[in-house]
Amino acid sequence: MQHGSREALLASALLEAADTLSDSFDAERYLQRVSDHCVEIVGARAAGIMLIDGGEAVSLAASSRQQDVALDLLAVQHLGGPCLDSYGTGRPVPPVSIGAAHAASRWPDFTQRALRHDIAATFAVPLRRRESLLGALNVFAPALPDHHAPPEEHWSVRLAQVLADAAAVGLQNHRLYAQYRALTGQLQVALSSRVRIEQAKGMLAERWGTGADRAFRTLRQHARRHRLPLEEVVAGVIDGSVDPCGPGD
Missing domain, CATH: 1.10.10.10 (Winged helix-like DNA-binding domain superfamily/Winged helix DNA-binding domain)
Incomplete structure (x- = not known):
């Protein structure tokens, strides 16, 4: 994807993420759209969002692309996974190879399911608004990024974080509006x-x-x-x- 095209997509996604002050607002559809934008902008295979309250998932939403796969990978994280790790620390989980994570027994249920779905890599970023953590955005990639930048500074992680931050603001604004x-x-x-x-x-x-x-x-x-x-x-x-x-x- 060309740089200018990605910027245009990101601008459109952020504008849509801000549009939550409506009585017809549908949170599930909204989070699906954020996931769709993330897939398109970072070139992911699928993406999904887990809203978390008190350390437990309260809502799941996934991208239209490979929705069943994304929902399955979110649902299996009740025993551990990138979303809960990112939410627990309030920081991104950098891109990680599913094969390496599985071999190291990191998130055993999640990585086993990811391998079954032929997911090569994953990362997650928190949905946060200042000090408030609402959940996490999980990205499922076709390959582990190969870039010189440190994992936490990788452009795909930073773009996903921007989208996640915008979604957190949109959700909180709608709550205040309601x-x-x-x-x-x-x-x-x-x-x-x-x-x-x-x-x-x-x-x-x-x-x-x-x-x-x-x-x-x-x-x-x-x-x-x-x-x-x-x-x-x-x-x-x-x-x-x-x-x-x-x-x-």
């Missing part, structure tokens, strides 16, 4: 309820020629006496279906 939307909805419901209560208080106070506080106490007493939610009594007063006893009764 929390904001939920809080806004709760405040709107509370405000609407308050307005309706004030409306019902005013109607009863005018009808009975009494104060608003006395009207509200009567509303509350009626709700308790009949074991009804206050909001239901208020709605009934407004639409005329409920007539609480007046303060003189």
Whole structure:
């Protein structure tokens, strides 16, 4: 892949990774797209993302290319693998030969499964946002990179880390967005309820020629006496279906 082409793909991927402020956001689809971009940009055979909470995988997503292989290689890591290592240290796991790792008994279940899928090499980078670790991005390569740079400075690892960092930011931004939307909805419901209560208080106070506080106490007493939610009594007063006893009764 030409250098300029890779830059264009990376720019497009980062722009897409930032687009998470939507009610229609689908986390699984989002992580699959990040994995797809990683495969295309670094020339991998497949890639996948493991979201981790409390040291255990809570969600898996894999690239469209060889999705079954990637998901299988992520799932087998519950006993150890590149994702858990990267998440545990908060640092990349540099490119490693699957054959060498298997011979050294490193991640025995994972490497045995990788050899079965004809995966030659792998590396992983953490999904992190400042001090927050969300999981790891695992790349499955057709061959071990042969470059002069130290493994941790290899361009494929650095590009994958950029994508993983962007995904972590996108996920956290969506979480904040969802929390904001939920809080806004709760405040709107509370405000609407308050307005309706004030409306019902005013109607009863005018009808009975009494104060608003006395009207509200009567509303509350009626709700308790009949074991009804206050909001239901208020709605009934407004639409005329409920007539609480007046303060003189």
